[in-house]
Amino acid sequence: MKKTLAFALALIMSVSLFSACGKDTGGQDKEMTAALTDFSDPKLFEQIEPVGTKVDLNDYYNELGVECDMGIRATGGSVKWLGGGNVPLPTPSKTYTIAFSDYYTVDEVGAMYMEGMKQAAEEIGVNLITQDADYDQNLQNQAIEQWILQGVDAVIMTPCDFYACKDGIEALHEAGIPVITLDAPPCAGEVDACVVYDAVEQGRQAGDALREYLLANGSDMKGTIYYGTLPFIHPNAVTREKGFFQAFEDYPGIEIKALTGESPEDHYTAFEGIVAGDDSILGLWGLYSSATYGIMNVVKASGKNYPITSVDNDRVILEGIYNGEVLGSSCYSAVEGSRLALMLAINILEGNEVPAIIYQTNTYIDKSNVEEMFPVYYGEGKTLADYMAGNG
Amino acid sequence: MKKRRSIGQILIDFRTILILIFLIAIFTYLKPVFINPINLLNMLKRQSFTMIAAFGMTFLLTLGVFDMSAGSTVALVGIVLAYGLNKGVSAAIMLPAVILLSILCGFINGIIVVKGKIPAFLTTLATMNIYRGLAQTISDGKTISIKLKWLTNLFGNGTVFGIPTPVIIMLIFLVIAAFLFYKTKLGFYCRCIGGNTEASKVAGINVNLIQIVAFCMMGLAAGAAGLIECGLMNAGMPDLGADLAMDAIAAAVLGGTAISGGLGTIWGTIGGALIMGILNSGLALMGAQTPVQLLVKGFVIIAAILMDNMLKSRKTVVKA
Amino acid sequence: MEDFVLELKGIGKTFSGVNVLRDINIQLKRGEVFALMGENGAGKSTLIKVISGYHQPDPGGEILVEGRKTVFRNPKESMNAHIHTIYQELTLCPDMTVAENIVIDKQDKMPGFLLNKRKYVEIAQKALERLHQDIDPNAYVRDLSIAKRQIVEIAKAISADASIIIMDEPTSSISEKDAECLLGIVRELRDQGMTIIYISHRMHEIFRIADRICVLRDGSHIGTVDAAATTPQDLIGMMVGRSLENAYPKAHVEFGETILEVQDLCSDVFEHVSFSVRRGEICGIGGLVGAKRTEVLECIFGVRPIKSGKIFVYGREFHPKHERDAIAQEIAFVTEDRKKNGLVLCLPVEDNVNIVNADELCASHGILHYKMFRALAEKYRKSLNIRLANIKQPVSTLSGGNMQKVVIAKWMETDPQIILFDEPTRGIDIGAKAEIYSIMAEFVKKGAAIVMVSSELPELISVTDKIVVMCEGQMTGVVAHEDATQEGIMELASSKKAYEGDLI
Structure with missing residues (x-):
C-alpha cells in the first residue's frame, strides 16, 4: 500500500513539474510587409570595414596569443552601433521561430541578454525559444540539436566555450539554419554574423580613467596597480588587459600586476592581503564584474581609499559608482546586444545583406552619467534610485 | 515454492522500465518530435559518457564504495590528450597513453583506499581535487582544442550507419560490463564483498585486489567518458565532467543498485541513465530552464532512494 | 588409542592480562554431538574462536586435528582443516542466491574466470538434498527466514566437506518448530559421521541431542560428562559452582509505595511480563542471554514500542513514546553497552x-x-x-x-526516582563492583526504585529484593530474596513454562 502511494505521489509530482515547464505559443503565419534595417544609415552605424570585405576576428585574437580559427559568412563588412538608447528593430514579413541559447542567466549580463531578447521578440512578434545553458557546452549543443529537429528559423547564441561551441555551429550550418552569436565570438566554426564589443577599448577606457584620476590628484606615477582577472586565458581578458596596458604605456614607473580568481569571494581573498599590506598601491582595476565586486568590498572593509575602475555594468557596480566607491566603469548594454542580434537574424531571414560584425558601444560611466545611463542598461523606466531603494 | 508477487512488488521490480515507458509516453504526447529517432540517438549520444561512467560506478557501489573523482579524471584525460596532440605527439602514442593514465587514476584511488585504509569517499574527494588541479595546471585553465578531425569523429561526432560513435562505444562498454558483472567471478566477488566483507575475507576472497581492480575499471570507464566528451567538444576542457560522478551514482541508484553495497545491476544502471537522459532531453525540448531541470533531477533521485529503502524494508520483513 | 577428530591440549587465552581461557583439554570423537555449556562469560565464545582460527591460543596450547598438530593462523586455515563455524550472526550475503552463497568459500577449488552457475546450483542442490531440505538454490537469501538461512549455512559447511561443525546458539532466534527441524538435521549429520560442537542455553535441547556435555566456568574446563549419565541439576551445579561471597553488600531499606508497575507487558520479542517495584526496592531481572531482559527495560524507557499491556508510574498509566517521555517521569536508564x-x-x-x-x-x-x-x-x-x-x-x-x-x-x-540498570557490573573489577552496589544502595535509601538486569547470578541474588526470571521472552518466575538460590533461578531461566503464580 505504501509503495503504491509512493508511486502515485511520484506520478503527481512529475506531472505537476511538467506542467510547470510552460507551453508553446504556436505562431500564426500572418503575412506582413517587411521593414528592414538600413545598415548604411550614418545615424545608426559607423562603417568600419567596407561592404564586400571578408571579415573575421582571427588576426585580432591571434595577435593577442589567443588561438582563433573562425569564419563569418555575412558580406556587409563591419559596423559600429552608434546610438544610445533604443535599437530600432526591423519588422519581419512573417512570424519566425528563433531560438536563443544564453550561456548563463545567473549573472546580470546574462540575465539582461535574456530579458532583452524576450522583450525584443515580443515587440516584433517573433516566436522565441530560449535556453539557459548553465555554462555547459554539452547542454548548449544538445539544445541546438533539438532545435534543428524542431525546425527553427534561426539561432542566436552566446557561446559557453569559445572552441567547443564549434560542433553546434557546424550542425546548424549543415541544416541551413542561420546562426548569430552575441557577446564574445566563437574562436572556431563559421557563423552568419556576430554582435561583439571591442574589449580592447573597454580595457583602455578603464585605464584612461584611472590614469587621468591619478594625474589630476598629483600622483608621482610610481607604484603598483593591481587588477583582478580570471585564472586562465580568456579572450575577453587578454583583450581588456591589452587596452588597459595601453593606457599606461607612457608611465614606466607604474607596475601593473594581476591577481586571479573566478567568483567575488575568490577576488576578495586574493586582494585582502595586498590591500592591507602593500603601500605602493596607486589604484585597482576589476577586469570584469566579479573582480570589481570583490575589490570594492575589500577596499570598503580596509577603510582605505584607493581608486577603482572597472568593466561591466552590474547594478552593484553602478551603485558603487553612485556612492563614490568606484570611480567608473566601461559599460556596454546587454539589452542593446540582444536587440542587435535579433536585428541581424531578421535581416538575414528576409534576405537583406547584413554586416558580418556589429560592434557595440562602450560607454565610460562615472558619477556624472550613472543615473542617466541606468535605463539604457536595465530598460526604460528603471532607475538607479529605485534599485537602491530596493525596488529594482 | 514460487510465491505470487503482489502488485506493489511487481511495480518495484520493474520500476525502471515503468518509469521509462511513462516518461517516453508523456514526452511524446507533449512534444511529438521527442520520439524522432534522431532526437533519441542524440539523447543517447549526450548520455553515453554518463552511462559508461555509471557502469564503472555500479561495480564500485556493489562493492560498497564509490568514486567522486571520475569527473576530474575525465577532465585530466581530455586535457592531457589535447595538450599532447597540440605539442605534436602522435595520436598513436597519446591515445594509449591517456587510457593508461585513466587506469592509473583509478589505481591510485584503489591503492589509497586499500593500503591507506582511508574511506573511499574521502580518498576520492581528495583525488577529485588533485586530478582537477592537475588538469587546470597543464591547461593553464583554458580550453585546448583538438584539430584531428578523425579523432574527434571517432569518439564524438562520427556516425556508423547513422548511429553516433559514442553510442556504439557505450554499447561495447555495456556488453563488457554486463559480461564481467554477471558472467565472471569479478562481478561475483564484488557482490560477495559488498554483501558481507568479513565473510568474503574468511572465504579466502582477495578483497583488496578486487577493490583495486574495480577502481581501475572505474578509471578506465572515466577515461572512455573523457575521450567521448573531448570528441563531442572538439577540445580538452579543464572544467569538463563536473557533475559526472554524481550523475553516474544517481543513474546506478535509480536503476536499483544499493548505495550500501551488495546489490547491483548493470541493466538497472542503463535504465537509470536512460531515465536521466530522457528527462534531460525531454525537459529541454519542453523549454524547461536549468532550475526546473535541477528540481526534477533532485526529486527523481530522492524518489529512487525512497524506492531503494522500500526494497530493503521488503528484505527485512521476513522474520523467523 | 581412540580416534579423535579434534584434540585441544592445554589451551589458554589471555587478553591484555586477563585469563579468559585456562588450560582447556578437550577431545572430540568422530560422529558425536558435543555440547558446550557455561554461564555467560564462561569463555565459550573465545574457545570457539580459537578453534575456528580467529584467535591464536597462548603459547603452550596445542590443537590436534586427526592426531596431527596444527596451527590455525586465520579462519581460512581452520576451514581448510574441515572445521566450519556457524555464528549467531549469520554471514550470508542477502542479495545473492542460495547457490551463490554456498559456493563463496569454494572459489579456490573452482578455477577459471567465468562463473559456472549450473555447477553452483548443482553443488547447492546436492548439499540441500543431503539435508533433505526443499530450498530453491536460485532463491535470494534475503527472501528466506532466519531458520532457512541457518540451513543454508549448514549446507555451505557440508558442501565444503566439513568434518566438524560448530554451531553457536543456533536456536536462539528461531521458532520452536524450526528448532525441532534443526535438531533433526543435527542428529542426521551426526549419524553421517560428522562431529558437531553445539552451544546452547536450552537445557532440554542439550539433553535431547548431546552425546557428551562439556561445562566451562570462568575460563576453566570444569568437566565433560556423558549426557545419558547426568541430570540438569548436576549441570547447573557445575556451571554455577561457586558459593555466595560477601562481596555483595545488601542495603536494608524500608519499602514505600509502589512507583513502577508493569502489567502483562508484551512487545515484539517478549510477552506477558508483569512485576511491580516499590520505593526503596531493588528488583532484579534474571535469565540467560537471549531471554529478552534488556528489551523489557527498553519498553519502560520508551525506546521499544509496546504491543500490549500497561505500565504504571507513580500510580498513573504511562505510555512512553520516546526516551524524553521517560526522562520527564524521572526514569533513568543505565544501559548495558556503556x-x-x-x-x-x-x-x-x-x-x-x-x-x-x-x-x-x-x-x-x-x-x-x-x-x-x-x-x-x-x-x-x-x-x-x-x-x-x-x-x-x-x-x-x-x-x-x-x-x-x-x-x-x-x-x-x-534526580531519578526509577532507575533501570542493565548489566551494571559487566566488565568491571571486584572493587568497583562494590562501589556500584553502594551507589545503588544510596539511591534506594533516598526512596528511589531500581530495576536491574544482571547475568551474574550471585550478584542478582545478593543485591536484589526480588528477582523476575525470564526465558526466551517469557516470564518464568518471580523469586523473593529469601528464597533465591542459583540453582532455582537457573532452572527457571532454562524452563519454558510461563509463570502463572502470584506476583510478589
Whole structure:
C-alpha cells in the first residue's frame, strides 16, 4: 500500500513539474510587409570595414596569443552601433521561430541578454525559444540539436566555450539554419554574423580613467596597480588587459600586476592581503564584474581609499559608482546586444545583406552619467534610485 | 515454492522500465518530435559518457564504495590528450597513453583506499581535487582544442550507419560490463564483498585486489567518458565532467543498485541513465530552464532512494 | 588409542592480562554431538574462536586435528582443516542466491574466470538434498527466514566437506518448530559421521541431542560428562559452582509505595511480563542471554514500542513514546553497552556528566554554562569517587568501572526516582563492583526504585529484593530474596513454562 502511494505521489509530482515547464505559443503565419534595417544609415552605424570585405576576428585574437580559427559568412563588412538608447528593430514579413541559447542567466549580463531578447521578440512578434545553458557546452549543443529537429528559423547564441561551441555551429550550418552569436565570438566554426564589443577599448577606457584620476590628484606615477582577472586565458581578458596596458604605456614607473580568481569571494581573498599590506598601491582595476565586486568590498572593509575602475555594468557596480566607491566603469548594454542580434537574424531571414560584425558601444560611466545611463542598461523606466531603494 | 508477487512488488521490480515507458509516453504526447529517432540517438549520444561512467560506478557501489573523482579524471584525460596532440605527439602514442593514465587514476584511488585504509569517499574527494588541479595546471585553465578531425569523429561526432560513435562505444562498454558483472567471478566477488566483507575475507576472497581492480575499471570507464566528451567538444576542457560522478551514482541508484553495497545491476544502471537522459532531453525540448531541470533531477533521485529503502524494508520483513 | 577428530591440549587465552581461557583439554570423537555449556562469560565464545582460527591460543596450547598438530593462523586455515563455524550472526550475503552463497568459500577449488552457475546450483542442490531440505538454490537469501538461512549455512559447511561443525546458539532466534527441524538435521549429520560442537542455553535441547556435555566456568574446563549419565541439576551445579561471597553488600531499606508497575507487558520479542517495584526496592531481572531482559527495560524507557499491556508510574498509566517521555517521569536508564549508548566516548568527562541535563543547565538561553558543567562534574567525581586525572579527559581513557560511574553520574543529576540498570557490573573489577552496589544502595535509601538486569547470578541474588526470571521472552518466575538460590533461578531461566503464580 505504501509503495503504491509512493508511486502515485511520484506520478503527481512529475506531472505537476511538467506542467510547470510552460507551453508553446504556436505562431500564426500572418503575412506582413517587411521593414528592414538600413545598415548604411550614418545615424545608426559607423562603417568600419567596407561592404564586400571578408571579415573575421582571427588576426585580432591571434595577435593577442589567443588561438582563433573562425569564419563569418555575412558580406556587409563591419559596423559600429552608434546610438544610445533604443535599437530600432526591423519588422519581419512573417512570424519566425528563433531560438536563443544564453550561456548563463545567473549573472546580470546574462540575465539582461535574456530579458532583452524576450522583450525584443515580443515587440516584433517573433516566436522565441530560449535556453539557459548553465555554462555547459554539452547542454548548449544538445539544445541546438533539438532545435534543428524542431525546425527553427534561426539561432542566436552566446557561446559557453569559445572552441567547443564549434560542433553546434557546424550542425546548424549543415541544416541551413542561420546562426548569430552575441557577446564574445566563437574562436572556431563559421557563423552568419556576430554582435561583439571591442574589449580592447573597454580595457583602455578603464585605464584612461584611472590614469587621468591619478594625474589630476598629483600622483608621482610610481607604484603598483593591481587588477583582478580570471585564472586562465580568456579572450575577453587578454583583450581588456591589452587596452588597459595601453593606457599606461607612457608611465614606466607604474607596475601593473594581476591577481586571479573566478567568483567575488575568490577576488576578495586574493586582494585582502595586498590591500592591507602593500603601500605602493596607486589604484585597482576589476577586469570584469566579479573582480570589481570583490575589490570594492575589500577596499570598503580596509577603510582605505584607493581608486577603482572597472568593466561591466552590474547594478552593484553602478551603485558603487553612485556612492563614490568606484570611480567608473566601461559599460556596454546587454539589452542593446540582444536587440542587435535579433536585428541581424531578421535581416538575414528576409534576405537583406547584413554586416558580418556589429560592434557595440562602450560607454565610460562615472558619477556624472550613472543615473542617466541606468535605463539604457536595465530598460526604460528603471532607475538607479529605485534599485537602491530596493525596488529594482 | 514460487510465491505470487503482489502488485506493489511487481511495480518495484520493474520500476525502471515503468518509469521509462511513462516518461517516453508523456514526452511524446507533449512534444511529438521527442520520439524522432534522431532526437533519441542524440539523447543517447549526450548520455553515453554518463552511462559508461555509471557502469564503472555500479561495480564500485556493489562493492560498497564509490568514486567522486571520475569527473576530474575525465577532465585530466581530455586535457592531457589535447595538450599532447597540440605539442605534436602522435595520436598513436597519446591515445594509449591517456587510457593508461585513466587506469592509473583509478589505481591510485584503489591503492589509497586499500593500503591507506582511508574511506573511499574521502580518498576520492581528495583525488577529485588533485586530478582537477592537475588538469587546470597543464591547461593553464583554458580550453585546448583538438584539430584531428578523425579523432574527434571517432569518439564524438562520427556516425556508423547513422548511429553516433559514442553510442556504439557505450554499447561495447555495456556488453563488457554486463559480461564481467554477471558472467565472471569479478562481478561475483564484488557482490560477495559488498554483501558481507568479513565473510568474503574468511572465504579466502582477495578483497583488496578486487577493490583495486574495480577502481581501475572505474578509471578506465572515466577515461572512455573523457575521450567521448573531448570528441563531442572538439577540445580538452579543464572544467569538463563536473557533475559526472554524481550523475553516474544517481543513474546506478535509480536503476536499483544499493548505495550500501551488495546489490547491483548493470541493466538497472542503463535504465537509470536512460531515465536521466530522457528527462534531460525531454525537459529541454519542453523549454524547461536549468532550475526546473535541477528540481526534477533532485526529486527523481530522492524518489529512487525512497524506492531503494522500500526494497530493503521488503528484505527485512521476513522474520523467523 | 581412540580416534579423535579434534584434540585441544592445554589451551589458554589471555587478553591484555586477563585469563579468559585456562588450560582447556578437550577431545572430540568422530560422529558425536558435543555440547558446550557455561554461564555467560564462561569463555565459550573465545574457545570457539580459537578453534575456528580467529584467535591464536597462548603459547603452550596445542590443537590436534586427526592426531596431527596444527596451527590455525586465520579462519581460512581452520576451514581448510574441515572445521566450519556457524555464528549467531549469520554471514550470508542477502542479495545473492542460495547457490551463490554456498559456493563463496569454494572459489579456490573452482578455477577459471567465468562463473559456472549450473555447477553452483548443482553443488547447492546436492548439499540441500543431503539435508533433505526443499530450498530453491536460485532463491535470494534475503527472501528466506532466519531458520532457512541457518540451513543454508549448514549446507555451505557440508558442501565444503566439513568434518566438524560448530554451531553457536543456533536456536536462539528461531521458532520452536524450526528448532525441532534443526535438531533433526543435527542428529542426521551426526549419524553421517560428522562431529558437531553445539552451544546452547536450552537445557532440554542439550539433553535431547548431546552425546557428551562439556561445562566451562570462568575460563576453566570444569568437566565433560556423558549426557545419558547426568541430570540438569548436576549441570547447573557445575556451571554455577561457586558459593555466595560477601562481596555483595545488601542495603536494608524500608519499602514505600509502589512507583513502577508493569502489567502483562508484551512487545515484539517478549510477552506477558508483569512485576511491580516499590520505593526503596531493588528488583532484579534474571535469565540467560537471549531471554529478552534488556528489551523489557527498553519498553519502560520508551525506546521499544509496546504491543500490549500497561505500565504504571507513580500510580498513573504511562505510555512512553520516546526516551524524553521517560526522562520527564524521572526514569533513568543505565544501559548495558556503556561504549555504545551510555557515553560519548570522545568527549570529556565533564560533558558526558551533563549530557542529560544540559537543557536545564542552559535555562532559557540555550548557551552552555560551562562553569556549572565543571562544578557538577567535580561534585560527582568526589561523591562517586571517579578516578581520573582531569575532568577534561575523554571518557574513552577511563577504566570500565569509572566509565560506569560517569554514566550513573549523568543520571544522578536528574534526580531519578526509577532507575533501570542493565548489566551494571559487566566488565568491571571486584572493587568497583562494590562501589556500584553502594551507589545503588544510596539511591534506594533516598526512596528511589531500581530495576536491574544482571547475568551474574550471585550478584542478582545478593543485591536484589526480588528477582523476575525470564526465558526466551517469557516470564518464568518471580523469586523473593529469601528464597533465591542459583540453582532455582537457573532452572527457571532454562524452563519454558510461563509463570502463572502470584506476583510478589
